[in-house]
Each structure stands twice: as C-alpha cells, then as structure tokens.
Amino acid sequence: xxxxxxxxxxxxxxxxxxxxxxxxxxxxxxxxxxxxxxxxxxxxxxxxxxxxxxxxxxxxxxxxxxxxxxxxxxxxxxxxxxxxxxxxxxxxxxxxxxxxxxxxxxxxxxxxxxxxxxxxxxxxxxxxxxxxxxxxxxxxxxxxxxxxxxxxxxxxxxxxxxxxxxxxxxxx
Numbered sequence: 001x002x003x004x005x006x007x008x009x010x011x012x013x014x015x016x017x018x019x020x021x022x023x024x025x026x027x028x029x030x031x032x033x034x035x036x037x038x039x040x041x042x043x044x045x046x047x048x049x050x051x052x053x054x055x056x057x058x059x060x061x062x063x064x065x066x067x068x069x070x071x072x073x074x075x076x077x078x079x080x081x082x083x084x085x086x087x088x089x090x091x092x093x094x095x096x097x098x099x100x101x102x103x104x105x106x107x108x109x110x111x112x113x114x115x116x117x118x119x120x121x122x123x124x125x126x127x128x129x130x131x132x133x134x135x136x137x138x139x140x141x142x143x144x145x146x147x148x149x150x151x152x153x154x155x156x157x158x159x160x161x162x163x164x165x166x167x168x169x170x171x172x
Contacts, residue, residue: 002029002030002031003025003030003031003067003068003170004030004031004033004065004066004067004068005025005030005031005032005033005066005067005068005069005070005101005170006033006035006061006063006065006066006068006069006070006093007022007032007033007034007035007069007070007071007072008035008036008058008069008070008071008076008077008080008086008089008090008109009034009035009036009043009052009054009071009072009076010036010037010043010076010079010080011043011044011075011076011079012044012045012046012074012075012076012079013043013045013046013052013072013073013074013075013076014045014046014072014073014074014076014103014104014105014156015045015046015047015048015049015050015074016156016159017072017073017074017103017104017156017159018045018050018052018070018072019045019049019050020159020163021070021072021101021103021159021162021163021166022070024163024166024167025070025166025167025170028167028170028171030170032070033055033056033061033065033066034052034053034054034055034056035054035055035056035057035058035061035089036054036057036058037054037057037058037083038054038057039054039055039056039057039060040053040054041053041054042054043076045074046074046075058083058085058086058089059085061089063089063092063093063096063098066093066098067098067099067170068098068099068100068101068166068169068170069090069093069098069099069100069101070101070102070166071090071100071101071102071103071106071109071110072103072106073102073103073104073105073106074104074105075105077105077106077107077108077109078105078108080109081108081109081111081112086109087109087112087113088113090109090110090112090113090115091113091114091115094110094113094115094149095115097149098149099148099149099150099151099166099169099170100149100150100151101151101152101162101166101169102121102150102151102152102153103152103153103155103156103159103162104124104153104154104155104156105124105126105127106152107121107124107127107131107136107152108127108130108131110150111130111131111134111136116131116134116135116136117134117135117136118135118136118137119135119136119137119146119150120136120137120139120144120146120150121136121137121138121139121144121146121150121152122138122139122140122141122142122143122144122152122153122154122158123138123139123140123154124154124155140154141154142154142158142161142162143158143161143162143164143165145165145169148169148172151165151166151169
C-alpha cells in the first residue's frame with residue numbers, strides 16, 4: 001500500500017540524507033511532500049548538489065495527511081527547531097504514534113518537541129550529550145528502529161541501512 005511521507009526540510013540540509021531516502025521512497029511508489037515555511041520556496045543542501053521545491057507550507061500541513069515523517073540532517077533541523085510551528089508538527093506526529101525517520105542531527109528537533117525521553121535512537125557524534133541529557137537511550141550502530149516509530153541513523157555512511165529499515169516500516 002502506498003504511503004504518504006512528509007519531509008520537514010529547509011536550507012543547509014544534508015544532501016544525501018534528503019535525496020537518497022526520497023528516491024527510495026518514490027521508487028517504492030510512496031508519495032513525498034516537502035514542507036517548509038512557504039509552498040513554492042526552493043531550498044538547497046549543504047553541498048549545493050541538490051535543490052528541493054517546497055510543496056506545502058507548514059501552516060497548511062496536517063499530521064492527518066501523512067503516514068510517516070522524514071527529517072534529513074545537516075543544519076536544517078537546527079533552523080526548524082526555532083520555529084514553533086515545526087516543533088508543534090513533530091510533537092503531534094509523535095503523539096499520533098506515526099513513524100519518524102531521522103538522520104544524524106535530526107533528533108534535535110525531537111528534543112525541542114519534548115518527545116525524545118526514553119526513545120532508543122542512534123548515537124550521533126555531535127549531539128549525543130544533549131540527547132542523553134534529554135533522556136534518549138543511545139546506541140552506537142548503523143540504524144535503530146524503536147518500535148517502528150523512531151528510525152534513526154548516525155550519518156550518511158549509514159544510509160543504506162537506514163533506507164532499508166524505513167522501507168520495511170513503510171511496507172507495514
């Protein structure tokens with residue numbers, strides 16, 4: 001069954017952490033909707049290898065329209081976490097018990113939303129102390145699947161494992 005995946009993304013996202021999962025989701029016939037501040041915006045990755053056209057404004061996005069959420073890493077999650085609309089979206093997505101897929105720095109957005117306590121996620125080099133203090137249970141491995149709700153990976157090097165696991169969750 002085709003699933004609908006929301007992607008929260010803004011400038012300076014990690015190029016591969018957006019492009020590789022999105023390509024895999026689309027190849028598996030899932031739909032992807034890019035969400036940022038304003039529909040029609042164009043945002044660029046850190047390496048400037050890709051640009052992303054925004055499909056929907058965060059003001060017009062509802063968790064009820066989606067089956068899963070992807071948050072690519074890079075500097076994008078840090079920018080999004082200062083906007084309460086994105087924090088609210090993540091908090092309500094988590095509370096609705098829908099899968100959240102996160103790469104490298106993405107969990108900082110979940111920390112801001114207050115939904116990381118007790119969650120099993122991968123240990124990210126630059127954020128592990130903050131995550132630990134917020135109550136996350138950290139694992140140093142390629143991918144962690146916490147009850148098909150929180151799927152995380154440490155870095156772009158782990159993307160093949162991450163994509164494989166997220167596709168399994170989407171097939172459920």
